[in-house]
Amino acid sequence: METVITTDKLTKRFGSFVAASELSFEVHRGEIFGFLGANGAGKTTAMRMLCGLLTPSSGKARIAGFDIYHETEKIKRNIGYMSQKFSLYDDLTVSENIRFYAGIYGMSIPAIKQKTKELLEELQLVNEAKTLVRELPLGWKQKLAFSVSIVHDPEIVFLDEPTGGVDPVTRRQFWDLIYAAADKGVTIFVTTHYMDEAEYCNRVSIMVDGVIAALDSPAGLKHQYGNQSMEDVFYELARKAKRGE
Amino acid sequence: MRQLLIFIRKEFLHVFRDRKTLLMLFGLPIAQIVLFGFALSNEIKDSRIALVDYSKDAVTAKLIGKIEASHYFDIQRTLASGEQLNAAFKRGDIKMAVIFPQNFGDDLIHTGKATLQVVADASDPNQATTITNYLESIVTDFNGELAQDAQQPMQILPQMQMLYNPELRGAPNFVPGVMALVLMLVCTMMTSVAIVREKELGTMEILLVSPFKPIYIVIAKLAPNLLISIVNLFIILVLSDIFLDLPVKGSMLLLLFCSILFIMTSLSIGLLLSINAKTQQAAMMGSLMGMMLPTMLLTGFLFPIENMPLFLRVLSNLVPSRWYFIIVKRVMLKGLGFGAVWKETSILAGMTLFLFAISLRNFKIRLQ
Numbered sequence: 025m026e027t028v029i030t031t032d033k034l035t036k037r038f039g040s041f042v043a044a045s046e047l048s049f050e051v052h053r054g055e056i057f058g059f060l061g062a063n064g065a066g067k068t069t070a071m072r073m074l075c076g077l078l079t080p081s082s083g084k085a086r087i088a089g090f091d092i093y094h095e096t097e098k099i100k101r102n103i104g105y106m107s108q109k110f111s112l113y114d115d116l117t118v119s120e121n122i123r124f125y126a127g128i129y130g131m132s133i134p135a136i137k138q139k140t141k142e143l144l145e146e147l148q149l150v151n152e153a154k155t156l157v158r159e160l161p162l163g164w165k166q167k168l169a170f171s172v173s174i175v176h177d178p179e180i181v182f183l184d185e186p187t188g189g190v191d192p193v194t195r196r197q198f199w200d201l202i203y204a205a206a207d208k209g210v211t212i213f214v215t216t217h218y219m220d221e222a223e224y225c226n227r228v229s230i231m232v233d234g235v236i237a238a239l240d241s242p243a244g245l246k247h248q249y250g251n252q253s254m255e256d257v258f259y260e261l262a263r264k265a266k267r268g269e
Numbered sequence: 270m271r272q273l274l275i276f277i278r279k280e281f282l283h284v285f286r287d288r289k290t291l292l293m294l295f296g297l298p299i300a301q302i303v304l305f306g307f308a309l310s311n312e313i314k315d316s317r318i319a320l321v322d323y324s325k326d327a328v329t330a331k332l333i334g335k336i337e338a339s340h341y342f343d344i345q346r347t348l349a350s351g352e353q354l355n356a357a358f359k360r361g362d363i364k365m366a367v368i369f370p371q372n373f374g375d376d377l378i379h380t381g382k383a384t385l386q387v388v389a390d391a392s393d394p395n396q397a398t399t400i401t402n403y404l405e406s407i408v409t410d411f412n413g414e415l416a417q418d419a420q421q422p423m424q425i426l427p428q429m430q431m432l433y434n435p436e437l438r439g440a441p442n443f444v445p446g447v448m449a450l451v452l453m454l455v456c457t458m459m460t461s462v463a464i465v466r467e468k469e470l471g472t473m474e475i476l477l478v479s480p481f482k483p484i485y486i487v488i489a490k491l492a493p494n495l496l497i498s499i500v501n502l503f504i505i506l507v508l509s510d511i512f513l514d515l516p517v518k519g520s521m522l523l524l525l526f527c528s529i530l531f532i533m534t535s536l537s538i539g540l541l542l543s544i545n546a547k548t549q550q551a552a553m554m555g556s557l558m559g560m561m562l563p564t565m566l567l568t569g570f571l572f573p574i575e576n577m578p579l580f581l582r583v584l585s586n587l588v589p590s591r592w593y594f595i596i597v598k599r600v601m602l603k604g605l606g607f608g609a610v611w612k613e614t615s616i617l618a619g620m621t622l623f624l625f626a627i628s629l630r631n632f633k634i635r636l637q
Contacts, residue, residue, distance in 0.1 A: 075478045097480060105478040109471030115286040116279065127275030128481040156286075173475075182478075 026053040028180055028211045029074065034083035034092075036069050043069040045234040046083065053179075056202065056212040058225030062262045066234040067215050068184065074213070075105055075182055088179040101129070104181035106173035108188045110165050114158035118149055121157055122172060129176035143171050163194035170201055174210060181205065183214040187221065199224050219255040230258060233267045272481055276489035280463070284493045294455055294497055298505045301447040302513070315343045315575070316400045318365040319354060322346075326374030328383075332411050332425070336367070341403045358390050358432055359605060361595075365389040365400050377415075381423050391431035392602050393442050396573055401429055433603055444509045445597035446570025449590035451505065452498050452528065453535045453564050458556035459494045460539025465552040483632060491536050498532045518604030527600065527610065530617050531593040535560075537624035538589075544631045564590045592616050 029051035036044045044066040051057045061067045072078040074087055076096040085092040088102040112121050119140050126136040144150045147167055157165060166186065174181050183202075187195045199221065206212050214225070222228050222242060229239040238245055238261055242254055249257045284291060320336070322329050337344055345363060348354050357363045368386035377383040387404060391397040408427050415423045433441070464486075467473040476486060502525075509515040517524055538560060546552035565571055567585040574585050585591050592613040599605040607614070 077474070077477055100478060100480040103478065105475055107471050107474055111471045111475045113279070113283070113470070113472065116282055120279070120282060124275060124279045125475075125479075128272050128476070128479050130272055130480065133271075 027051065028053050028088055029057075029085070029213065031074075031085040032083055034070070034073060034085050035081050036066075036073055036078060037081040042234050044073070044231075047236055048083075049229060049236060049239055051180075051211055051213060053211055054206055054209045055227065056206050056214065056225045058222045058228035059213060059215045059231070060217075060222055060228055060258060061215075061231030062265060064267055065231040065262075065265065067231055069234075070231070071182055071184060071213070071215065075103060076100055101176075102179045104173040104176065104178040106169050106181065106183050106186050108185040110169040112157045112165060112169050112172065115156060117154050117156055118160070118168060119144065119153040121168070122175060125172045126175045131176060139175055143175065147171055162190060163197065166190055166194065166198060167201055170198065170205075174205055178210065180211040180213060183212065185215055185217065187216065187218060195221070219253065219258055222254045222258070228254070230261050232261055232265050237261045237264075273485045273489060276481070276485060277492045280489050280493045283463070284497070294459070295501065295504065297454065298447060298451045298501050299508065301451060302444070302505065302508050316341060316364045316396070317343045317345060317362060318367060318400070319345045319348045319357060319363045320367050320369075321348060321354070322369045322373075323371045324369045324373035324375075328374035328377055329369045332369075332408070335411055336404070336407055339403065339407060341400065354388070358388075359599075359603060359609060361390070361599075363390070364396060365404070367404065377423050377425065383425050385425050385427045386430070387427050388430045388432060390433060391441075392433040392598055393573065394431075395442070397431055401431075441515060441598075441602050442570055444505065444513065444515055445594050445601060446568060448502065448505050448528070448597055449531070449568055449570070449593050450561070450564050451501055452532055452593075453538075453560055453590050454556070455498050455501060456494050456532055456535030457539040457542065457560045458553060459497070460490060460536050461542035461546060461552035461556055462549050463490050463494075464540070464543035465546050465549050468547070469549060484629070487540060487629070487632065491540075494536060494539075495529075495532060498535075499529070502528050515602075517601045519600035520606065523607055523610075524597065524600045527593065527596045527614055527617070530614065530621060531589065531596075534589045534593075534617055534621040534624065537621055537628055540628040540632065541624055544628060563588045567591060568594045570594055589617060589620050592620075 027050045029049075031047050031049055033046040033048055034044065035042065035046055047070055059067055059071065069078065073080050073092065074085065076087075076092065076099050080092065087099045090098040090102070092099065113124070116124065122140045122143055123136055126139055131139065144153050147164075149164070149168065152160065152164075157168070160168070170183070170186065173183075187198055190198070195218070202212055202214070202224075214221075216222065225242065227239065227241050228245060229236050230245075231237065238248070238257070240248060245257050246252070246254065249260055251257045251260065320333060322333065336342060348357055348363075348366075354363070354366050358366070366386075366388045368388070370384065370386065373383050373385075385408065387401060389397040389401050405427055408425055412424055415425075467476065477483070506517060510517070539556065542552055542555045542559070546555055567574070567581065567588045568590045569585070574582055574591070577585070596610045596613045596617075599609050603609075
């Protein structure tokens with residue numbers, strides 16, 4: 025299987041505090057990789073390093089085939105990112121948002137037009153193309169934000185708690201989008217606090233106090249820890265944490 | 270490059286969508302021009318004046334002694350020719366010149382009358398009125414003393430001349446002030462708010478993860494404010510020409526150049542504020558308190574800087590609008606060229622470079 029993320033003892037220190045310690049793992053193409061951990065476990069730090077927002081203190085990593093130290097610009101072209109805040113411009117319309125994000129990735133004008141049309145159809149937002157994002161329901165905004173984060177056809181998309189504060193039905197629909205993207209070969213790297221979502225992932229890693237405490241498929245983890253649900257597995261690992269928030 | 274244009278386009282969309290703010294931005298200069306029509310008057314001490322005595326007789330010596338004895342003036346006696354006086358006025362070195370013509374004493378004794386020439390720089394009308402009034406009262410006093418001593422009536426007649434602004438209107442002083450205030454406010458506040466907003470929305474993270482260059486973010490944020498400010502500048506100039514009868518006397522090009530320089534200074538302050546502010550409110554308060562107050566108080570258009578305590582006078586040197594105010598007064602009102610404002614222009618340019626360099630540096634650090 026082709027790997028798109030490889031890390032080897034990736035570490036980030038802030039002074040004497042080790043936020044992420046010797047992370048080593050691989051993520052395969054088209055995989056949905058769940059990145060779990062309690063608040064303060066070091067998830068965000070790890071994700072920021074992988075996105076090129078933070079320079080690691082030590083260790084190695086390759087993202088989409090590019091070195092995390094020397095080829096951040098190339099990495100940036102090949103990844104997408106969506107945060108909890110959805111990151112859309114409220115005072116711009118749906119199609120203006122799509123156009124803007126496609127634009128800053130350097131897509132050509134005809135390509136942007138084509139992509140906008142496709143996306144609007146896919147999301148069934150054709151009639152809302154000229155609606156300001158602020159007037160959209162939360163669930164639609166979230167789906168739009170996801171589509172926008174992969175508008176430039178990245179190899180990997182990083183989702184930082186993408187479903188925070190969203191109702192279960194909408195969350196379910198959101199995951200349908202994630203599956204569709206993964207089927208097209210986009211690798212999904214997702215952090216979440218919802219254990220039902222962890223079950224949707226192909227593989228899950230659980231961070232505790234800056235280290236990866238467990239990494240396997242949900243079924244494998246449940247088997248390994250002899251628990252009925254991911255909830256129990258997570259709880260068993262996370263309560264060992266010494267670090268607070 | 271296309272990416273940058275797309276970003277700039279987006280910034281303009283933000284600006285034009287927000288009708289209320291837009292209205293405020295363009296309403297501000299108009300309202301200010303109207304409001305500041307009511308000028309304030311102040312007491313003035315130690316004004317620099319020139320005394321020129323072509324007569325050098327007992328009477329002039331006595332009157333000069335009296336003028337010197339008052340605490341109103343800081344007297345300079347080295348200037349002799351009309352040209353030197355003119356140059357000193359243009360440089361702003363002196364606020365008033367008192368000239369005793371030849372045969373002053375003789376005229377007074379033999380004809381009972383003598384004319385005293387008084388020339389004041391009226392580009393700041395409050396100050397000009399106040400200091401000429403001081404002088405007049407000294408002369409009136411002196412006339413009284415003469416009347417007591419002499420057998421025949423004797424009188425000195427001061428002949429007033431107001432330079433640059435003969436009608437003593439307040440407008441010439443407050444228009445440059447309003448220009449400085451409006452440009453400073455719009456640029457600083459709008460820039461800082463626009464950048465902090467991206468942080469609040471969480472879109473800044475997305476931009477940083479994208480291949481879009483951080484410097485482009487800065488340029489795109491500055492572009493609409495630069496344009497709005499130039500439009501504002503023209504609104505003010507047109508308004509003051511039509512309604513206040515105050516045209517640009519000097520080079521329009523020079524004024525525009527200096528204004529854009531000042532706009533850049535303000536934009537870089539906005540950039541700096543945005544790096545430290547976490548919320549839009551904080552950015553706005555920072556701009557208002559941090560920039561608007563010093564601009565109003567320490568620029569010299571509401572309160573003369575000469576009268577301030579040393580601490581404030583030193584502090585006022587750090588306020589960019591103070592230098593811009595001087596430039597506008599000289600270029601717009603006095604019609605002077607670059608030679609008269611190169612010093613102020615260089616100071617502004619230096620400030621801009623310095624501020625821009627530290628904000629860009631900090632902006633980058635934030636991203637890593």
